[in-house]
Amino acid sequence: MPLFDVIAFDADDTLWHNESVYSATKKKLIDLLSSYESEHDVEQELDKREGKNLSVYGYGVKSFTLSMIETAIDYTNGKIRVDEIQQIIGFGKEMLFTEVQLFENVKETVSKLAESYTLMIITKGDLLDQEKKLSRSGIDKHFECVEIISEKDEEAYRKILLKYHIQPERFIMVGNSLRSDILPVVKIGGIAVYIPAKINWVLDAVKDEQWPLDGHYEIEHIGQLPALIENLNG
Amino acid sequence: MPLFDVIAFDADDTLWHNESVYSATKKKLIDLLSSYESEHDVEQELDKREGKNLSVYGYGVKSFTLSMIETAIDYTNGKIRVDEIQQIIGFGKEMLFTEVQLFENVKETVSKLAESYTLMIITKGDLLDQEKKLSRSGIDKHFECVEIISEKDEEAYRKILLKYHIQPERFIMVGNSLRSDILPVVKIGGIAVYIPAKINWVLDAVKDEQWPLDGHYEIEHIGQLPALIENLNG
Numbered sequence: 103m104p105l106f107d108v109i110a111f112d113a114d115d116t117l118w119h120n121e122s123v124y125s126a127t128k129k130k131l132i133d134l135l136s137s138y139e140s141e142h143d144v145e146q147e148l149d150k151r152e153g154k155n156l157s158v159y160g161y162g163v164k165s166f167t168l169s170m171i172e173t174a175i176d177y178t179n180g181k182i183r184v185d186e187i188q189q190i191i192g193f194g195k196e197m198l199f200t201e202v203q204l205f206e207n208v209k210e211t212v213s214k215l216a217e218s219y220t221l222m223i224i225t226k227g228d229l230l231d232q233e234k235k236l237s238r239s240g241i242d243k244h245f246e247c248v249e250i251i252s253e254k255d256e257e258a259y260r261k262i263l264l265k266y267h268i269q270p271e272r273f274i275m276v277g278n279s280l281r282s283d284i285l286p287v288v289k290i291g292g293i294a295v296y297i298p299a300k301i302n303w304v305l306d307a308v309k310d311e312q313w314p315l316d317g318h319y320e321i322e323h324i325g326q327l328p329a330l331i332e333n334l335n336g
Numbered sequence: 337m338p339l340f341d342v343i344a345f346d347a348d349d350t351l352w353h354n355e356s357v358y359s360a361t362k363k364k365l366i367d368l369l370s371s372y373e374s375e376h377d378v379e380q381e382l383d384k385r386e387g388k389n390l391s392v393y394g395y396g397v398k399s400f401t402l403s404m405i406e407t408a409i410d411y412t413n414g415k416i417r418v419d420e421i422q423q424i425i426g427f428g429k430e431m432l433f434t435e436v437q438l439f440e441n442v443k444e445t446v447s448k449l450a451e452s453y454t455l456m457i458i459t460k461g462d463l464l465d466q467e468k469k470l471s472r473s474g475i476d477k478h479f480e481c482v483e484i485i486s487e488k489d490e491e492a493y494r495k496i497l498l499k500y501h502i503q504p505e506r507f508i509m510v511g512n513s514l515r516s517d518i519l520p521v522v523k524i525g526g527i528a529v530y531i532p533a534k535i536n537w538v539l540d541a542v543k544d545e546q547w548p549l550d551g552h553y554e555i556e557h558i559g560q561l562p563a564l565i566e567n568l569n570g
Contacts, residue, residue, distance in 0.1 A: 158432055160464030164398040171405070172425060180418045187421060188409055191402060198392055229463050230394030230486040247499070252464040265481070265499075 112277030113225040119203045121301040138178045162228030167194030207325030216244035254282035294318040346511030347459040353437045355535040372412040382407045396462030401428030441559030450478035488516035528552040
């Protein structure tokens with residue numbers, strides 16, 4: 103009998119490319135603002151603004167769009183033109199329409215695991231945007247439950263496990279964020295599988311001392327997940 | 337034995353004032369744009385823009401803020417000043433910090449019903465904003481489950497009932513929106529209680545022919561809910 107009931111996946115940068123979409127949009131903003139003189143760095147200013155807005159707006163593309171507009175106004179000392187602000191709004195909308203690009207091995211792995219386990223998605227971000235991405239991904243049929251939440255901390259995971267009557271030790275969380283997918287899950291007694299992403303979001307970093315020493319596994323890509331779970335099952 | 341297991345409530349304009357916050361913000365936008373000449377009507381243009389953006393952005397204050405900015409740019413033919421756009425972003429942020437004002441009788445009614453029933457919130461809107469409002473409302477402890485979803489249609493209600501193993505005929509939904517709280521619930525065999533709000537959102541109206549003739553109850557204010565449920569229980 104398998105040791106686990108539920109395998110939950112983070113979505114952005116675990117199942118599909120996301121940070122690359124943000125990076126490409128940041129580049130567009132940098133290009134747009136390149137004709138303005140400033141002693142500041144666009145990317146740094148944007149990161150700062152995003153960090154500041156996080157507790158007000160939450161995660162996702164709409165927050166990012168509003169942060170881009172504010173950054174552009176500040177960066178240009180209010181000299182940015184209105185048609186350029188309109189372009190920034192357009193950058194945001196393009197993000198929402200970007201094709202969902204699954205990582206390699208995702209399709210096969212998810213479909214294989216769905217044969218033996220209940221699969222779940224636990225993700226942050228804009229409600230509608232995440233739902234649409236999942237539906238466009240073509241793998242939505244494999245996930246029995248989808249939880250889009252505002253923060254992935256211990257309390258949030260505890261609530262989800264309670265809601266679905268899942269024992270922490272029978273719960274696996276797979277994700278690319280130490281702060282959101284690994285640390286809190288290890289702390290509540292679950293099993294966490296870390297798949298580092300190539301590009302990481304600067305605001306999602308964890309401090310060294312918070313690094314979980316035990317209770318989590320690391321693999322290079324999602325294709326290695328079925329073998330890892332088989333091993334854990336003994 | 338009571339006939340019902342779960343009483344679910346819509347949040348905005350059912351438990352607390354919301355449309356009035358939007359109305360007040362619309363007035364600020366109208367004031368801001370009053371110095372510009374235009375043959376259009378700000379409010380009409382904003383409603384149109386919101387309708388257009390709904391499928392892209394979803395519900396909530398961030399969508400509304402972005403729609404206000406787009407409306408202002410269009411309405412002024414791009415003549416709006418950047419500092420005025422900044423003011424509009426400020427209007428949006430103020431909305432997110434507005435004090436939650438419960439309707440009369442909400443506190444007592446919710447606390448009374450929580451003694452005998454499992455209470456739930458089912459609402460649309462921005463994830464983080466709705467969570468914060470609930471937490472600031474002071475009545476959050478009475479709700480066992482909170483579902484913030486992107487659309488309140490039959491499919492969405494079916495999914496929730498399935499998730500919590502609730503029989504539709506043992507489920508009551510209380511809300512102010514015929515389109516989101518009453519119609520879909522009646523259609524899936526649940527019991528819907530309609531409490532008309534004084535101000536309604538123009539985009540949330542239903543056409544006459546969609547009006548559910550049977551299977552829903554109407555009360556004037558939430559204070560009448562316990563008596564209605566007692567009557568239904570016979």
